[in-house]
Amino acid sequence: MAARSASSAKPVIGVLAVQGDFREHLDTLETIGATGREVRLPADLHGLSGLILPGGESTAMRKLLHRWNLVAPIRDLAARGAPILGTCAGAIILANRIADGDEPVLSLLDVEVRRNAFGRQLESFEADLQMRGLRSDGGALTMHAVFIRAPEILSVGAKAETVATLDDGRVVAARQGNVLGISFHPEIAGEVRVHRWLVNQARRTRIAPAR
Amino acid sequence: MVCENRAMAAKKSTAKKSTWVTKKGLAQMLKGGVIMDVVTPAEAKIAEEAGAVAVMALERVPSDIRRDGGVARMSDPDMIKGIQAAVSIPVMAKARIGHIAEARILEALDVDYIDESEVLTPADDRNHINKHDFRVPFVCGCKDLGEALRRINEGAAMMRTKGEAGTGNIVEAVRHIRTVSEQIAALRGKGEKHLRNVAKEARVPYELVRVVAKAGRLPVVNFVAGGIATPADAALSMMLGADGVFVGSGIFKSKNPAKTAAAIVQATTHWANPQILAEVSAGLGEAMRGIEMRTIPEAERLSKRGW
Numbered sequence: 001m002a003a004r005s006a007s008s009a010k011p012v013i014g015v016l017a018v019q020g021d022f023r024e025h026l027d028t029l030e031t032i033g034a035t036g037r038e039v040r041l042p043a044d045l046h047g048l049s050g051l052i053l054p055g056g057e058s059t060a061m062r063k064l065l066h067r068w069n070l071v072a073p074i075r076d077l078a079a080r081g082a083p084i085l086g087t088c089a090g091a092i093i094l095a096n097r098i099a100d101g102d103e104p105v106l107s108l109l110d111v112e113v114r115r116n117a118f119g120r121q122l123e124s125f126e127a128d129l130q131m132r133g134l135r136s137d138g139g140a141l142t143m144h145a146v147f148i149r150a151p152e153i154l155s156v157g158a159k160a161e162t163v164a165t166l167d168d169g170r171v172v173a174a175r176q177g178n179v180l181g182i183s184f185h186p187e188i189a190g191e192v193r194v195h196r197w198l199v200n201q202a203r204r205t206r207i208a209p210a211r
Numbered sequence: 212m213v214c215e216n217r218a219m220a221a222k223k224s225t226a227k228k229s230t231w232v233t234k235k236g237l238a239q240m241l242k243g244g245v246i247m248d249v250v251t252p253a254e255a256k257i258a259e260e261a262g263a264v265a266v267m268a269l270e271r272v273p274s275d276i277r278r279d280g281g282v283a284r285m286s287d288p289d290m291i292k293g294i295q296a297a298v299s300i301p302v303m304a305k306a307r308i309g310h311i312a313e314a315r316i317l318e319a320l321d322v323d324y325i326d327e328s329e330v331l332t333p334a335d336d337r338n339h340i341n342k343h344d345f346r347v348p349f350v351c352g353c354k355d356l357g358e359a360l361r362r363i364n365e366g367a368a369m370m371r372t373k374g375e376a377g378t379g380n381i382v383e384a385v386r387h388i389r390t391v392s393e394q395i396a397a398l399r400g401k402g403e404k405h406l407r408n409v410a411k412e413a414r415v416p417y418e419l420v421r422v423v424a425k426a427g428r429l430p431v432v433n434f435v436a437g438g439i440a441t442p443a444d445a446a447l448s449m450m451l452g453a454d455g456v457f458v459g460s461g462i463f464k465s466k467n468p469a470k471t472a473a474a475i476v477q478a479t480t481h482w483a484n485p486q487i488l489a490e491v492s493a494g495l496g497e498a499m500r501g502i503e504m505r506t507i508p509e510a511e512r513l514s515k516r517g518w
Contacts, residue, residue: 063262121323124233
C-alpha cells in the first residue's frame with residue numbers, strides 16, 4: 001500500500017471516549033460523511049487528523065485522562081497542528097485556567113472558564129446565537145445552541161479570540177488557531193456545521209509526524 | 212457591529228429552560244459514567260474524587276433499607292443540601308413512586324435529577340408521577356420495554372433497568388437489561404400492525420413504539436442499576452448495552468470504598484479491555500456481601516414495585 005500523507009487521505013477524527021456523549025459526536029461525524037474513532041488510550045490517537053473532547057463531567061474526564069497518560073499525547077497532537085474541538089466539559093479540559101481552584105488539564109486554549117457557571121440543571125437552556133470563526137470569510141453563523149450545566153468563558157487571553165457570545169454578552173466560545181472550545185452542544189442539537197469546520201480544517205492541515 | 216448585534220438580540224431573548232432537549236441532555240452527558248449512592252457529604256466527596264459523574268443523595272443505601280424494613284421516604288432536605296454544597300458534580304435524589312409532593316420539594320431544592328424510585332416505599336399504587344408537569348428531569352426504573360415506554364410517556368428523561376437494589380447480586384440487573392434489549396430487537400422490521408399491538412399492550416402511544424423500532428434503542432439514555440458490586444459487574448452491564456451504571460450499596464458497603472469506586476469508574480470506561488479490567492479488579496479487598504435471590508421472598512423484591 002502506498003504511503004499517503006495525512007492531508008490527502010480521508011481524515012480520521014478521534015472522539016475522546018473515556019466518558020460523556022461521545023456517541024453523539026461520532027454520529028454527527030457520520031452524518032457529514034467523516035470517519036470517527038473512539039479514543040480511550042494513547043494508542044488510539046495514532047494517525048488522527050483531529051480530535052473532539054465531548055460533553056460529560058469534566059471531573060471524571062480529568063481523572064481518566066491523567067490515569068491513562070492521555071494529556072501529553074493530546075497536547076502533542078494539537079502542537080502538530082491537528083484541529084481540536086471541545087464541547088462543554090471538553091472546553092473546560094482545553095482551558096488554560098479554571099476558576100475556583102481546579103488545575104487546568106490540557107492548557108491548549110488561552111481562556112479562563114467557570115464550571116456550572118449558569119447554575120444547576122434547572123438553569124440548563126437552549127438559545128440562538130451568532131458564531132464567528134468557522135467561516136473562511138469571517139462571517140457569522142446563526143446557531144441554535146443547547147447549554148447543559150454549562151461552563152462560561154470568563155475571560156479570553158491574548159492568544160485566543162471570542163467567537164460566540166450570548167444575548168447578555170457572556171462568552172460561550174473561543175478559538176485559538178486550531179483549537180476551538182465551546183460551552184454548548186452542537187452534537188445534541190442536530191447542528192453539523194461545527195463538526196464540518198473541524199473536518200475541513202483537518203483536511204486542509206498537514207499534520208506533522210508524531211514525535 | 213458586535214454591539215449592534217447584541218442590542219438587537221437583547222430585545223428578543225431566545226433562551227428556553229427545562230425543554231425536553233435539556234432534560235434528556237444531562238443524562239446524555241452522564242453516559243459512560245458511574246452514578247454513586249452517597250449518604251453523607253464525605254461520601255459524596257469520595258465519589259467525586261473517584262470520578263463519579265453524579266451522586267444520588269439518600270439517607271440509607273438500599274442494602275440498609277432492605278435490612279431495616281419500615282417505610283423508606285425522601286431524604287431530609289438538609290442532608291441533600293449538604294451534599295450539594297460538598298461536590299460540583301450533579302446531585303440526584305429519590306422520591307417515592309407517585310409522591311408528587313416529595314418531587315416538588317426536590318425540585319425546589321434544585322436537584323439535578325429526581326429518581327422516582329422503587330427503592331423507596333411507593334406512595335401511590337396506581338399512578339406514577341406525571342413528570343411532564345415538572346421542570347426538573349426524572350429518571351425511572353424498568354424491568355422490560357413496556358415499563359420503560361410507560362415511564363418515558365409520562366415524561367421520564369432517563370431510564371435505568373431496576374435490577375434488585377441492595378443485594379450485591381447482578382442477576383436481576385442482567386435479566387432486565389437483556390429483556391429490554393431483546394424486546395427492542397424484536398421490533399426490528401415489524402410492520403405497523405405489529406407495532407400498534409405492542410403499543411396497545413404497553414399502554415403507550417403508537418408513535419413512541421415506532422420511534423424505538425426505527426432507532427433500535429430507547430429515545431432516552433438507559434443505565435443499569437441494582438446489584439452492581441464489582442468492576443466486572445459494571446463492565447458486564449456495559450457489555451450488555453448499558454449507557455452507564457448506578458452503584459448503590461456496592462461502593463460504601465465494600466471494604467475499601469475509595470478504591471472500589473475508582474475501579475468501577477475505570478471498568479465502566481474500559482469495559483471492552485480485559486487487561487485493564489484485570490488490573491483495576493486486583494487488590495480491592497472484600498466486596499459487599501451479596502444476597503442470593505431465592506432467599507428474598509417475592510413480597511420483599513423492590514423491583515416488583517412500579518408497573
